[in-house]
Amino acid sequence: MQVRKLEHQELFDAHRIMAVAFEGEFDPEKERESLKNKKEPEHPGQTWGAFEEGALLGCFDLTSFPVRFDGHHVQMGGVGGVSTLPPYRRKGVIRACMQSAFQSMYQEGCAFSFLYPFSTAYYRQFGFENGAACQTWTLPILSLKLPYTGGTIEQLFPGDDLSPLLEIYNSYYKNFNLSVLRNGYDASLEKENWLNQKRYLYLWRDESGVPRSFLLASRDGEILDCTTDFARKNGLLFTDARSLQALLHFVYGAFSSHYKSIRFTAPSCLRLQSLIPEMAQAECRWFTNGMVRAVHVEKVLSLCSCRGEGALRIEISDPLLEENCGVWKLSFAPGRENLVEKTAEAPDLSLTIGDFSTLICGIRSAEELPWMPAATVCNSSAPLDRVFRAKPCHVLDLF
Structure with a gap:
């Protein structure tokens, strides 16, 4: 089996395999025309594939x-469209592709990889682990009788200046690990006529005219739907409690006669219980925000934020990258860069690459180690909580 990056002329076969795997439509002539006219995307992409006797088996x-991590900017490889033709499944096709792609990413200094799984168990075998918790809230609009907070609401239309959306995104996500650094909030909004899609965009500015929150919504029955999925990228973003309150106050006044509920998704750190006056009919669905994997352990440890001064020896097992395996000694102190080296000393903690990934990103904390079956604490007096603590972590981009 040969694994390599695909050339542009080979993407036709790759997209056909993806259409088979995801049971989607595939028009050969439209696909050829699309590839012929394809422009360079905002974020550079590759397609990795496995071949046998010249035939593409999977890809x-x-x-x-570029993403945020503990006050630094690093690269993250977003994995999508994982596909194998049915006759070649369970033959190691994707494992071979993953191993080659991760090796290339490691050599290029990429820090993390991320994906949205169809099965968490399937992707754990490649070193991925569950991301941070998210919540989708469904709130009866009549329960949103919140006090007026001032400021102004305006409706945006196709062709209007959308830079306030990026300003709000950056203001909220600036301290979230793995949040993507964007050139614009959503390139598709610049190109599409979202009114034809029956989607509507509302922006709230405070008294100084500073954009602080917005919602992009469409109708789902009697629900004002602000959620994002691969079919439609709606959204509700805000910079603080007051800016969310302003949006919900607007929704109550403008839409209580036309919709029964509003639905939106937010990181689990959102505490609506203290903001909404009536929660008896509120619904909340909890789910995980994709899966994360550290690609370059040494780089991640050198950049991670630690508290105080100390040293921690972490043993890592990685099924696909031998470079990450072994015992890593992390020495840290205020006012200087972390020192990272491999050591023959006994470890304080033994982790899989997946568990390490969630701990270093702040998705899990040292207090959760007893709930992680594959983790072994070898030295209970080691400064685990100075390195592994809860931090906001969320990926809003889809790929």
Whole structure:
């Protein structure tokens, strides 16, 4: 089996495999025309594939994103379109692609990889682990009788200046690990006529005219739907409690006669219980925000934020990258860069690459180690909580 990056002329076969795997439509002539006219995307992408006797067996897309991590900017490889033709499944096709792609990413200094799984168990075998918790809230609009907070609401239309959306995104997500650094909030909004899609965009500015929150919504029956999925990228973003309150106050006044509920998704750190006056009919669905994997352990440890001064020896097992395996000694102190080296000393903690990934990103904390069956604490007096603590972490981009 040969694994390599695909050339542009080979993407036709890759997209056909993806259409089979996801049971989607595939028009050969439209696909050829689309590839012929394809322009360079905002984030550069690759497609990795496995071949046998010249035939493409399976593949996936890998898109490089600059993301935030503990006050630094690093690269994250977004994995999507993982596909294998049915006759070649369970033959190690995707494992071979993953191993080659991760090796390339490691050599290029990429820090993390991320994907949205069809099965968490399937992707754990490649070192991925569940991301941070998210919540989708469904709130009866009549329960949103909130006090007026001032400021102004305006409706935006196709062709209007959309830079306030990026300003709000950056203001809220500036301290979230793995949040993508964007040139614009959503490139598709610049190109599409979202009114034809029956989607509507509302922006709230405070008294100084500073954009602080917005919602992009469409109708789903009697629900004002602000959620994002691969079919439609709606959204509700805000910078603080007051800016969310302003949006919900607007929704109550403008839409209580036309919709029964509003639905939106937010990171689990949102505490609506203290903001909404009536929660008896509120619904909340909890889910995980994709899966994350550290690609370059040494780089991640050198950049991670630690509290105080100390040293921690972490043993890592990685099924696909031998470079990550072994015992890593992390020495840290205020006012200087972390020192990272491999050591023959006994470890304080033994982790899989997946568990390490969630701990270093702040998705899990040292207090959760007893609930992680594959983790072994070898030295209970080690400064685990100075390195592994809860931090906001969320990926809003889809790929």
